[in-house]
Amino acid sequence: MAGLAIITEACIDVKDRACVDVCPVQCIYEFDPAKNLLFSEAEAGSGVTENTHAPSPDAIAVFGDSILYVNLDECTSCTACYQPDVCPVGAIYSEEHVPDGSPTSAKYNAEDQNKGHDHTFFIQLSRDVFAD
Ligand code: SF4
Numbered sequence: 205m206a207g208l209a210i211i212t213e214a215c216i217d218v219k220d221r222a223c224v225d226v227c228p229v230q231c232i233y234e235f236d237p238a239k240n241l242l243f244s245e246a247e248a249g250s251g252v253t254e255n256t257h258a259p260s261p262d263a264i265a266v267f268g269d270s271i272l273y274v275n276l277d278e279c280t281s282c283t284a285c286y287q288p289d290v291c292p293v294g295a296i297y298s299e300e301h302v303p304d305g306s307p308t309s310a311k312y313n314a315e316d317q318n319k320g321h322d323h324t325f326f327i328q329l330s331r332d333v334f335a336d
């Protein structure tokens with residue numbers, strides 16, 4: 205079933221931005237600490253900013269610029285970024301399929317190294333990190 209996209213811990217310090225290039229609405233953001241700004245690009249690394257948001261100080265302090273963030277108000281649940289061949293580390297889940305680590309949990313993505321962990325923290329983080 206299609207759902208909002210949630211980026212989880214496997215993205216930390218990987219951040220290769222493959223998901224950015226497939227998102228049709230530029231709702232996957234990177235944090236620029238120098239400008240204290242979340243920004244998105246249509247093409248990762250192009251330097252052409254599409255959208256910006258202010259970060260929430262407490263939420264952005266958790267992982268800072270080590271991970272990307274999906275703006276859940278802008279995500280259209282198009283499913284493009286969580287197709288199995290996009291994220292090299294299996295970090296992206298559909299919201300309904302974020303594993304909580306319990307025996308009855310949704311399945312982990314095949315490439316996700318963090319099996320056995322509760323990933324649902326990242327659902328709330330995705331909501332909290334955008335201040336506007
Ligand atoms: S494709 Fe995966 S690892 Fe790469 S930036 Fe997106 S979520 Fe992070």
Ligand code: SF4
Nearest residue numbers: 227279280282283285
């Ligand atoms: S599901 Fe679609 S709209 Fe949402 S972040 Fe992924 S690519 Fe972008």
